[in-house]
Amino acid sequence: MSRSVRSLLSGNEACVEGGLAAGVRFFAGYPISPATEISEGFSQRLPQVGGRFIQLEDELASMSAVMGASAGGVKAMTATSGPGFSLMQESIGMAGMIEIPCVIINVMRVGPASGIATMPAQSDVMQARWGTHGDHPVVVLAPSTVAECFDMVVQAVNISERFRVPVIVLSDAGLGYMREVVTLPDPEELKLWERPRPKDPPEAKTDHTFDADEGGVPPLADFGEGYSIKLEGHVHDYNGMSVTHDSELVEKHLHRLQDKLTKAINEITIFESTGVADAEALIIAYGPVGRSAKHAAAEARANGKKVGVLRLGTLWPFPDKLVAEAAENKSLILVPEMNLGQIVGEIERVTRGTGVPVKALNRNDGQSISPRAMLEAIAAASN
Amino acid sequence: MLRDITKLSDGPVSRLRQEAIELKHTPTTWCPGCGDGIIIQALLRAIAAENLDCRKVAFVAGIGCFGHAGEYLPFDFFHALHGRCLATATGLKLARPDLKVVALIGDGDGLAIGGNHFIHAARRNIDLTVIMFNNSVYGRTGGQVSPTSEVNTKLQTAPYGSIERAFDPCAVAISAGAGHVGRITVYHARQMQIMFQEALRHPGYSFIEVIQNCHVMLGRYNDVGNATQMILGYRDRAINVHLAKTLSADALKDRIVIGRLCYKTFPELTAQHAELSQRLRTVTSPRRGLASSVAVKPTKRIGRCEILLSGTGGQGLQLAGTVFAEAAGILGGFQAVQVQNYGPAPRGGVSTSEVVIADDEVLHPRVEMPDVLLAMSQAAFETYANKVRESGFILYDPMFVKPAVMKVPAHAVAMTEIADQLGRRLVANVVAVGALAKLLGILSIDHLERTLLARIPKGTEALNSKALHAGYEAITV
Incomplete structure (x- = not known):
């Protein structure tokens, strides 16, 4: 039970x-x-x-x-x-x-x-x-x-x-x-994920703390298991030994750190899409502003206006593809944020060249952005 | 350097000896004649002599020339950020008290950028073996002045000679509460090993300062000689702590007092944590308020209802809001959100509690146009009365509010006076909940009472119930 x-x-x-x-x-x-x-x-x-x-x-x-x-x-x-x-x-x-x-x-x-x-x-x-x-x-x-x-x-x-x-x-x-x-x-x-741990015993010396195929996640032994692992803050090789002069190794290491996330973007990206497909105006929001955006969209729909919401749960790595697809053929994208405009820059980057206007709605006085303010911003931009 | 370990007497841990000299790790990053090798050798000998299980020994180091030592050694190693060695080691040791954690810090690393961690780790008496490589210079970055550089030392960032006084690391450690503190120099390699062994055995925070030569970065602008000459200088200046006690301060000028400077025992941090956990093993915190495993279906549709409770901090408006939200959400089967706003002072000042109750998911969580306003102060009335939705109503306490003429119905209930009559002004908020419940008509008084009784201090149940019902009865419409 x-x-x-x-x-x-x-x-x-x-x-x-x-x-x-x-x-x-x-x-x-x-x-x-x-x-x-x-x-x-x-x-x-x-x-x-x-x-x-x-x-x-x-x-x-x-x-x-x-x-x-x-x-x-x-x-x-x-x-x-x-x-x-x-x-x-x-x-x-x-x-x-x-x-x-x-x-x-x-x-x-x-x-x-x-x-x-x-x-x-x-x-x-x-x-x-x-x-x-x-x-x-x-x-x-x-x-x-x-x-x-x-x-x-x-x-x-x-x-x-x-x-x-x-x-x-x-x-x-x-x-x-x-x-x-x-x-x-x-x-x-709950489904809980565990970190990858070495499969072989320490004596085998086959598990390297920082070695994996492109985009892979190498195993990490716990301290105290005998693997003698090196967690090295300097750029390091596959065993954690610091490296300064092997530019090929440096590049491989630093790229893998990013690639492992890029490769897993689908597993990492969390989002909620509400009425996006048939929407004329799309609100892209996150955090509590995202739920207020859904409120605004519901109110707009009740008045016969097609407003959709893409609520981003994962902000970084930024879900380029998701946003680009949601933005297709929209007459307006509204990006309400409780700051002076941050994620809006990413949305402009992703939609660049598509002709879809992106409008920011910002507030940074500690107050929330009301659904009414969002609807007014959409109306103002549509006129 | 590390290769010299081959000349050591046979230790019990052969793997340690074999792997520590793996030639792939040489040359090290250390200059010829550096004292780092002497210190690491003494440490390896100490670990071997103490017969420690290599798998259960972990090294953490800060940033400096010494910090690379961990890369060469057959132990788990965390090469922490500059200054953060002791904080990192604290986390590791606390999470894994079964490990023997050796922390390597430098003079700049440990006392300048990491100075805060230095004093707090000592204060906590966490079981770490902390070794400071004190060469009185930032060697890794090319010879800048450090917190232990002596006055008048010429360095890259003190080209006219250092003006500031130097720290005495051991004195800092002792005054911060370290139990086991000692000082030694790289000349005294054998004695160093024994001191390391004592430090490893000590069940608490141990701090050993090792004075070492940097004839390269410190030596190049100061007439201190080569490595051998610097190290022999330590021999000449060193004086045993017991002998030092018999000498005057003048006689000790320029001398290096070596040996164990402090030995006290205190309760050890990880043991105290373990004890606490053991004691609380069967304890679970009672959750405040209601919790239900049964999903309730609401008996009617209400749409969305916005309630704004406003008055002065200390009037209990947050509790009132909580009771509404909890009764609606847990017993009524609705969705409910409560937002609290109050000024910087918890008592006095404007306090508001917003509650939104809805059939379905509460989207926008804030009250924009209240359906219901409770005003317990004139300021609350004046700020919010004209925001109330046309179909809504206001409830106010005439003791605090002189209402203007309003378009929406405004009900006066002498909530504070009723509470006074019941014997405690504090329950005016509960009277208000009762009155609001009657006017609102969407939450049952039984649900509110159950919720209330789960939130209030034991022993006040009768008073609160009375107050709730008095408020309910005060509304006769």
């Missing part, structure tokens, strides 16, 4: 439930609004299930500890908001480089620097992709409901483990604090 439970949860609480259900047993963090409830939840729950929670001295330490724990073979994650996310960037690149599974939740808030700690925004979309140096691989997911906070943290852990890549979940202050009645699935019914 299924043990699914219906209860009233906040987005932050659902992130904790999702992490636990996905098998996360290590969490390191540093207090920051509006993400603190995630740390609080893990601090309460992890010791009960034999996991470990630690509050560290800063976000630099938090991300490093998460990678250290993951090296020990334990599913690990952290949560933060803008300022802390900035501090984690170097380590996010490190996680991509040494291909260590880990999940980072960024509960986004308004503005640069200290901004407004308790107001939502979507302004870290580009930072999530490009915030760290050196062409690193990363996957970014954006939940739009409390239920999806749970689902996407599970998916984030899964993707992170299977593809040995850091996965970022972009929530926001609105979603983190919002409470919604949700039905959480029975954890035992």
Whole structure:
């Protein structure tokens, strides 16, 4: 019998439930609004299930500890908001480089620097992709409901483990604090993905931590198994030995980090398509703005106007093909974002030359974008 | 360098000896005469002498010349970011307390960019064996001034001589709470091995500072001689800690005090975590509020209903919103969302709680045009009354609100006064829930009561029930 439970949860609480259900047993963090409830939840729950929670001295330490724990073979994650996310960037690149599974939740808030700690925004979309140096691989997911906070943290852990890549979940202050009645699935019914581990014993020396065919994901042994593995932050060879002068090897290594995600784009891409096929105007949105967009489209349909919504769950790697196909023959694409315009640039890139006009609708004052504002923007652009 | 390990006495761990000298790892990245090799040899001898299982020894290193050591050795190795060695090692050790974790840090790596982790790792007393390669210079980047460079040392970024005073790493570690602290130099290779063995055995945080030569990057602008001369200088300047205790501060000037400087035991972090986990093994946190495994079908269609509860922080409006959302979503079978807004102060200031209840998925989660407004302050009334939908209504507390004439019905219920009469002003919010429930007519009072009783502190059930029903009865239309 299924043990699914219906209860009233906040987005932050659902992130904790999702992490636990996905098998996360290590969490390191540093207090920051509006993400603190995630740390609080893990601090309460992890010791009960034999996991470990630690509050560290800063976000630099938090991300490093998460990678250290993951090296020990334990599913690990952290949560933060803008300022802390900035501090984690170097380590996010490190996680991509040494291909260590880990999940980072960024509960986004308004503005640069200290901004407004308790107001939502979507302004870290580009930072999530490009915030760290050196062409690193990363996957970014954006939940739009409390239920999806749970689902996407599970998916984030899964993707992170299977593809040995850091996965970022972009929530926001609105979603983190919002409470919604949700039905959480029975954890035992979830499909969990594990990281690839070596098949042969250490003595065989056949499993190389950084060696795989093009686009492949090499096996990662846990520390303490005798494989003597090297997690090396410098560019390294197939065994983790640092490399400086073999440009062919450097290129092969850095390309594989990206290729493994490109090759798996279908498994990684999460999206929801509502009335896209026959729509004249298309709204492309993500996060909580995506659900408001569905509201706007439903209202438009009720008034006989054909509006569709493509809601992106996976923001990076950007789903070029999905967006290009959805955009075909539309009279308008509206991209509402709670920032000054970030993902809209990707949509313009993908639709370049098709003649479909792309219009941005931006707001970055901590308030949500209402369905009415979206419909007015569509009407204004259609006139 | 590492090849010298072949001349060591037979250790019990032959694999360690064989693999550590694999020629594919030579030449190392270290300059001839570098002290790194001496330190690593002593460490390997210590690990062998302690008969540790190589599979269960893990190395973590920061960035600096020393950091590459882990690549050459037959252990699991995490070459962490510059400065982050101790934070990385903390995560690894906490997740895998069965591993013996050896952390290699530098003077710049450990005390400048990683200074924060340095003090906190010591404070936590996590079982790490931390070895600092202190050559008083950023050697890897070509010879810049480090936090342990002595005053007047000429370096690439201190061309006129260093002005700042140097850190004493051991003093920092001791004052941060490290239990086991020692200092040694690369001249004292045998004693170093023994100190490493003690550090590996110590069940807590151990810190060993090894003073080493960088005759290349530090030596090129300072008259310190070649590698041999620098190392012999350590011999001449070293003084045993026991002997040092008998000497004056003046007599110790320019001397290097070596040996164990501190030994105390404290509860160890990973053991404390394990103990906590053991204690909580059979505990599950009680979930606040209702949880149901039964999916309920709603008895009627309501479309979408937007409720805005507004007043002053501390009036309990968030609880009121939670009760509505939970009763509707779990017992009523509807979909429900609650959004809380309050100012920076948890008490006082404007507080609003938005609840959206719908038959199907709640799409836009915010209240744009409330069907229902509860106003518990004049400011709330003035801000939101004119936003109420034409088919909606307002409920207000006359103690706080003097209403303007409105197009929509406005009901006055003396919620705070009723709560006062019941003995606690705090339950005015519950009176409001009761009154709203009656006016709204989509949620049963039984459902609201069950939800409420699952959310309030034990012992206040009777009072809250009374308040809920008093509010319900206060509406007579």
